[in-house]
Amino acid sequence: MKQLHCAVSFGFFAVVLIVTMLVLHPAYIAISLLGAAGSLAALTGWHGLRQRIRWVLPLMVLTVFFNAAFQHRGVTALWYLPNGNAVTLESTVFGLCAAGMLAAAVLWCGCMHQVLTSDKLMALTGPLLPSVSLLFSMALRMAPRILRRLRETYDVQKVLDTGRDPVSVLRRCIRALSATVSWMLEHAVVTADSMKARGYGVGKRTHFHRERWGADETVFSAALLLLTALTLAGIFSGSGTEVFYPSLQFSPPTAMNLAAWCCWALLCTLPMLHIGKEALAWRRSASSI
């Protein structure tokens, strides 16, 4: 998955995120959530997934709780709160679906973060917005330097001025900040010189990237296109309609709908399939050594 051309992986994440966020049908949400969790585990290992779940789970619980406690629409009352408002089945289910959708989106974004690294994003934006892409790259270069520099100047000021009262601390902070800002300007001049010396601004820039389009990309994007078309057709023919209020009405699991859900499930497992294929290829080549 990480080796795929950035346009393909970008296309995949765009489709998956849009469908996940727009279709709140429980079947779609559940499939998306499982797919995202599986993909993240395949990309980062169980450890990465566990770390993510540690803060996604509380987020889900909070979403369900707030929706159930403060949203009183719906006809099926489960029980009554002390202030007389009802906790309804509908709002609880809505909360569950919304929480699932949020979690799925977060996990998909986690996968995207693994796959679309900064240089892939730049390869993506480069041909369309070359100066934005360069600016982005320069910002990524500057950010860690500025933070480090702030830390250093603060430390130096701390040695010079050892006071622990808030006034000294504030004075140190301001001095460190001002020194860092003038340092940045100073150093930006050198960077500008280095850019000019290498011909920045003499003509139209070309764009260099390391992306390749091979057989894998063709197969993956064909599968992506086909499954997207089928999934969308399924959604538009009513396999993903959901009504929460006043009472729950979801598309039932008819044969047609089940087929549409299967398409969506296949779409969500594409990353796992690709990673699995890579692993298999590796094992086969490793065993032949």
Place this chain on the structure above:
Amino acid sequence: MASICIEHLTFTYPLSSRPALRDLTLSAEEGEFLLLCGESGCGKTTLLRHLKTALTPHGTRSGEILLDGKPLTEISAREQAERIGFVLQQPEDQIVTDKVWHELAFGPENLGVAPEVLRRRVGEMASFFGIQEWFDRDTDALSGGQKQLLNLASVLVMQPEVLILDEPTARLDPIAAAEFLRAVERVNRELGVTVLLSEQRLELALGMADRAVVLHQGETAAWGTPREVARRLYETKSPFFAAMPAAVRIWGGLGAKGDCPMDVRGGKALLRQAPPKEMHFPVAEASSDKPLLQLKDVWFRYEKNAPDVLRGMELTVQQGEILAILGGNGCGKTTALRLLAGTLRPQRGKITRQTQRVSMLPQEPTALFTRPSLRQELAEAEKPDELAALMELEDLLDRDPGDLSGGEQQRAAMAVLLARKPEVLLLDEPTKGMDAMFRRRFGKLLQRLAQSGLAIDLVSHDVEFCAEFAHRAGLLFDGQLLTEDDSRSFFTGNHFYTTATNRMARQWLPEALLCEEVIAACQNGDAPDSRQS
């Protein structure tokens, strides 16, 4: 390939009464390696920046610069970008993008090179310099030496005919600097690129160059082959002779007979002709030995799961003593200093402090400056004028400290520190970017400060400086101070981590560290007391 010709160039900066370059005429033939040297502020940078219109400073100028016989002003910016490569002093600031591969592609991208061609050029250059191993990395994660090598490679990927380097090794440690200069030599020899290099450290560069030019106050003081330059400087008794490699200085001290040696091997051959008599040299002693700061069994690491940087380090900083800590890159020298300064806390072990008045000179001295002028920086001092005179800053008091040159900033930073009357002075690579003459004066100043009771602890790569001026020296390795001794025993006991002079003369004079000592032994006079000024 191309030649560069500079004809009667005179240049004056705006608001300056004295020209920075005065009627300068020089040339570099095709494929030549030309070395430009001179004390800091002699006009090296100004001159080199004239060789590329995009970097030329503002001011009034006369004279002409020709590239292959064509005036530079008539050559388009695009052609100049392609044909003239320029590497600046600061390894960090020259890097524009966040990834190594992107940085390599930056120049050709600007010129609109087609992606297929670019791919090949980048690949070629990365292989030539052995960059492929860190091709994927963030530029931020590279060491200083790697950064400068990347800068060189990303200029060469544009396939220039002339390569100009402005003190490229000033911010590098000696090992990285040597590696970098070897890379430049390779470019010159194997690709035939004309090289113009300005340098402060001549030990290695002088031997590599085909011709050398010494600038003094914007004029040529000497030029010719390195050997001719050495002889000329010797004959005119130029103060710049002190910046020459140790072998050249010994040759001069012995009367400049025969061919001038350029390196340790040549110096050894010279000494073999008339071996020096055996001689003993005094051991420098500190004026007092009251401990002020002590590290006891100190362990430190930066992150929970990171490896230990210091592993049971023991160190005592004593009053009236200059202590030098040496060691390779990333061995924990700066960390030890920051622990002494109190900006880091050890995970294990104890730090005892007899004084709270500790000052630290960081590697980047600009971190100390927070005011718009030097005068304001020194406002807290009791006698700011005296301090300014001590650090040779009288003319610079009204300047913004950020605008000063590297060596001047170092001096200004020292003044700011001394203004606070510290008892312990911690110096991180203090001699970086200093020219040979000021470096010597700076060493003497440190000795005077130590005599007046200051404790000075410096970490440095500068073996020659530490050997000459420190009382005690230690080697930091594997998180511990391995050997620690008075500096003469320390350096003469080492095989590599010792001065070029010692490596030349150890066969006859195992205790000698300095040129003057060897010269004195050869002349069989008394040992000069150069260590106690």
